[in-house]
Amino acid sequence: MHTEYSKTPYFHVGRASDLSGKDYLIYRSLEIFPGLLSWGTIIGAVLLSKYSPTTASIFIIAFDCYWLLKTMYLSIHLRQNWKRLKYNMSIDWVKMLKNIKHSNIIHLIILPYHKESIEVVEKAIKSLTESSWNSKKIIVVLSGEERAGKDAQIIGEKIEEKYKDNFAHFLRLVHPKDLPGESPGKGSNISYAAEKARIEILDKNDISYKDVVVSAFDIDTIPYSQYFECLTWHFLTEPDRYRASFQPVPIYNNNIWDAPAISRVSAMSATFWQMIQQERPEKLSTFSSHAVSFQTLYEIGYWQRNMVSEDSRIYWNSLLAYDGHYKVVPISYPVSMDANLASSFWKTLKNIYKQQRRWSWGVENVPYIIFGFIKNKRIPLFQKIRTTFVQIEGFWSLSTNPLIIFLLGWLPLILGGYSFNATILSYNLPIITRDLMTLAMAGLIVSAFISWRLLPPRPKGKGIWSSISMVLQWVLVPFTLIIFGALPGLDSQTRLLVGKYMGFWVTPKYQRGQNVATNNQ
Amino acid sequence: MEPMKRHKRLAYLALCYALFFVILPLVVFYGTGYRIGKDFSVFRTGGMYIHSEQNNSKITINGQKIRTLSTFDRGFFIQDLKPQIYDVEVSKKGYKTWGKKIWIEKGIVTENSSLLLPEEILFIEIASTTSKGLESSKYKDIMELFLEKEEDVVEGEETFPRASKENPVSSGGVNVWKREDGKIIATWNTSSTKRAPYFFCVYNECEKEFEFFSSLLPIGYVDFYPDRSDTIIVTLPTGLYAVGLDRTPPQFFQPIYESSGVEFRVQSGEIYIKDGDIIGTIDLS
Numbered sequence: 001m002h003t004e005y006s007k008t009p010y011f012h013v014g015r016a017s018d019l020s021g022k023d024y025l026i027y028r029s030l031e032i033f034p035g036l037l038s039w040g041t042i043i044g045a046v047l048l049s050k051y052s053p054t055t056a057s058i059f060i061i062a063f064d065c066y067w068l069l070k071t072m073y074l075s076i077h078l079r080q081n082w083k084r085l086k087y088n089m090s091i092d093w094v095k096m097l098k099n100i101k102h103s104n105i106i107h108l109i110i111l112p113y114h115k116e117s118i119e120v121v122e123k124a125i126k127s128l129t130e131s132s133w134n135s136k137k138i139i140v141v142l143s144g145e146e147r148a149g150k151d152a153q154i155i156g157e158k159i160e161e162k163y164k165d166n167f168a169h170f171l172r173l174v175h176p177k178d179l180p181g182e183s184p185g186k187g188s189n190i191s192y193a194a195e196k197a198r199i200e201i202l203d204k205n206d207i208s209y210k211d212v213v214v215s216a217f218d219i220d221t222i223p224y225s226q227y228f229e230c231l232t233w234h235f236l237t238e239p240d241r242y243r244a245s246f247q248p249v250p251i252y253n254n255n256i257w258d259a260p261a262i263s264r265v266s267a268m269s270a271t272f273w274q275m276i277q278q279e280r281p282e283k284l285s286t287f288s289s290h291a292v293s294f295q296t297l298y299e300i301g302y303w304q305r306n307m308v309s310e311d312s313r314i315y316w317n318s319l320l321a322y323d324g325h326y327k328v329v330p331i332s333y334p335v336s337m338d339a340n341l342a343s344s345f346w347k348t349l350k351n352i353y354k355q356q357r358r359w360s361w362g363v364e365n366v367p368y369i370i371f372g373f374i375k376n377k378r379i380p381l382f383q384k385i386r387t388t389f390v391q392i393e394g395f396w397s398l399s400t401n402p403l404i405i406f407l408l409g410w411l412p413l414i415l416g417g418y419s420f421n422a423t424i425l426s427y428n429l430p431i432i433t434r435d436l437m438t439l440a441m442a443g444l445i446v447s448a449f450i451s452w453r454l455l456p457p458r459p460k461g462k463g464i465w466s467s468i469s470m471v472l473q474w475v476l477v478p479f480t481l482i483i484f485g486a487l488p489g490l491d492s493q494t495r496l497l498v499g500k501y502m503g504f505w506v507t508p509k510y511q512r513g514q515n516v517a518t519n520n521q
Numbered sequence: 522m523e524p525m526k527r528h529k530r531l532a533y534l535a536l537c538y539a540l541f542f543v544i545l546p547l548v549v550f551y552g553t554g555y556r557i558g559k560d561f562s563v564f565r566t567g568g569m570y571i572h573s574e575q576n577n578s579k580i581t582i583n584g585q586k587i588r589t590l591s592t593f594d595r596g597f598f599i600q601d602l603k604p605q606i607y608d609v610e611v612s613k614k615g616y617k618t619w620g621k622k623i624w625i626e627k628g629i630v631t632e633n634s635s636l637l638l639p640e641e642i643l644f645i646e647i648a649s650t651t652s653k654g655l656e657s658s659k660y661k662d663i664m665e666l667f668l669e670k671e672e673d674v675v676e677g678e679e680t681f682p683r684a685s686k687e688n689p690v691s692s693g694g695v696n697v698w699k700r701e702d703g704k705i706i707a708t709w710n711t712s713s714t715k716r717a718p719y720f721f722c723v724y725n726e727c728e729k730e731f732e733f734f735s736s737l738l739p740i741g742y743v744d745f746y747p748d749r750s751d752t753i754i755v756t757l758p759t760g761l762y763a764v765g766l767d768r769t770p771p772q773f774f775q776p777i778y779e780s781s782g783v784e785f786r787v788q789s790g791e792i793y794i795k796d797g798d799i800i801g802t803i804d805l806s
Binding site for chain 1: 537
């Protein structure tokens with residue numbers, strides 16, 4: 001059963017070249033827009049600093065005030081979600097489900113993998129057996145990539161051999177390479193896996209799609225102990241459960257004590273952003289490991305197979321397919337994943353940059369969303385305007401705000417000329433910027449506290465300095481905001497602007513003392 | 522536990538918007554020099570920036586101590602000053618006080634640079650012409666300073682004396698030269714992309730050239746004070762004097778070494794003095 005919009009030829013459009021004629025022109029213009037806006041802002045700031053330094057200075061002061069207040073506003077959300085996270089982690093979800101009929105609910109976990117080591121794969125599977133949810137109510141679909149080679153297939157076979165009897169069903173797959181209409185990546189793999197699961201497990205065993213909740217995990221995703229109970233509770237108490245996705249909070253704790261400070265700050269920042277968004281569900285879209293009813297997934301044709309950001313795109317597919325009646329339910333319960341860690345510090349930095357660039361490649365959703373809003377007349381106008389604004393502002397601020405605050409703030413002094421440099425405003429500009437940003441950075445105290453509380457216990461062999469560095473690491477924020485925030489954001493938007501589309505990049509999962517998985521697509 | 526209620530979030534958002542529209546004008550107002558007086562009148566102030574290279578030097582304005590320079594500062598930035606003339610002094614124990622009358626304009630920062638000379642300038646003898654006292658190569662180099670003449674050959678045959686208009690002494694884009702009438706002129710190298718130094722400007726009006734020193738006594742050797750472009754050292758029959766390139770009173774004029782017939786040269790940040798047979802340096806730190 002497909003909705004009207006999902007039957008259109010552009011429902012699963014991946015890029016402008018998938019279209020033709022007027023549609024192509026519109027879509028291509030929309031692809032250009034985010035990068036043009038960001039570059040226009042940066043170039044505009046430079047030109048304004050040169051030709052009207054007083055105006056530029058006032059703009060920078062206004063921006064600093066905006067940033068300070070935004071930081072305070074988001075900090076309130078972060079603190080609130082921290083309370084909710086703590087609460088949700090403290091309650092007994094088994095008890096919460098006692099009075100709700102849930103025996104029919106089955107969790108289907110799709111685990112795509114590429115060239116990860118057997119230790120990484122096994123850790124993910126084992127965690128499912130160790131969760132408090134009855135593993136006999138879990139279906140595991142372990143889907144390797146054919147392009148990963150024979151070794152990957154052997155890993156899948158070994159894991160299947162060891163764990164298949166632990167679960168209701170265990171389906172091991174090899175996603176064939178070069179299927180028509182697919183680009184290499186997680187999206188094509190998990191869509192393939194979902195369809196195979198439908199045919200070979202759900203239909204064969206007469207399992208209702210409506211009773212199956214699908215969690216699309218990464219191979220390093222480790223759900224916390226009552227994740228499935230918490231998810232089940234949210235699923236069953238949600239009146240629009242078939243018009244909703246369910247989003248946990250990703251915490252990058254698997255290897256947090258081994259990762260360098262810069263990787264930890266980067267990872268924690270991503271966690272904090274998700275926590276903030278969990279308090280603003282109307283702005284939330286799916287990210288990374290998320291869950292959805294199989295019924296819904298089937299109706300919209302699974303995840304897109306021809307683009308990179310399939311995790312967020314599934315939400316936008318659903319929003320358009322159901323004419324705006326779709327939402328993300330924030331469950332404020334954690335899943336643990338790997339922070340970026342490679343065999344050397346420089347490789348780690350490189351991987352962080354690439355991962356951030358892949359995440360900010362989510363900008364490819366902007367043309368999809370706006371194009372869909374143009375085509376789908378049934379979505380309320382206010383919802384279209386608000387959603388468009390939120391998305392554009394989000395990507396624009398990611399790639400420009402840190403640059404404006406930490407770098408471009410000096411431009412009026414450098415380019416403004418003697419007349420401007422003799423004004424009292426030129427002397428006060430760096431002082432005002434410094435003072436406002438110092439106030440804004442005070443929010444880092446909250447960040448440091450929350451990140452400290454989310455840490456797993458310090459392992460034996462890690463000294464007190466490791467704990468101290470977990471607090472001191474937050475001084476790196478101005479650096480990470482630019483190098484691993486603004487620059488990869490600008491990089492992605494520029495690629496989309498010029499039509500150099502990115503392919504999927506698999507984040508290497510490296511664990512100290514284990515074999516290194518090195519794979520890049 | 523549900524997410525924060527929408528109306529609560531909107532309330533916080535509205536508060537942030539309100540704060541933004543209150544804070545921004547106040548900050549811009551303050552940043553451009555506007556202040557509110559005790560009688561709630563609004564007036565615009567200016568500021569001054571006084572360069573100083575001496576840690577722990579203190580600045581007084583109209584006799585009132587304002588601040589002491591810390592290790593990391595390279596000058597005093599003082600604002601909240603009503604437009605008028607201020608008596609500014611920079612002082613430090615063991616150094617002669619530097620003073621200047623500084624005119625403050627609204628919305629403008631008037632810049633100036635202090636120079637603190639030690640109260641007692643130590644002359645350190647290096648050698649004498651009668652007994653060398655140094656390894657001979659260093660002695661030879663210093664002696665040669667006092668022997669060599671700077672000349673500039675232009676158009677094949679013509680040469681120009683040192684510190685003439687055609688062959689000025691230069692530092693940091695500033696040229697200084699002696700006119701035929703004995704007056705000393707400063708010019709700014711306008712081909713430079715940097716802005717003209719503050720001492721070329723009065724009340725925000727800048728000149729490319731100005732006369733800044735004349736003396737009834739004949740002016741001998743002229744050179745820039747080491748590592749500065751706003752102060753020169755001149756030889757007068759009575760000794761060596763530091764003179765500020767300045768258009769606002771009082772002009773900086775202080776003795777460095779008082780002795781008749783003395784000569785000096787500046788090289789590599791050092792001032793070498795030849796007083797009769799004796800050659801030495803002076804410690805100005």
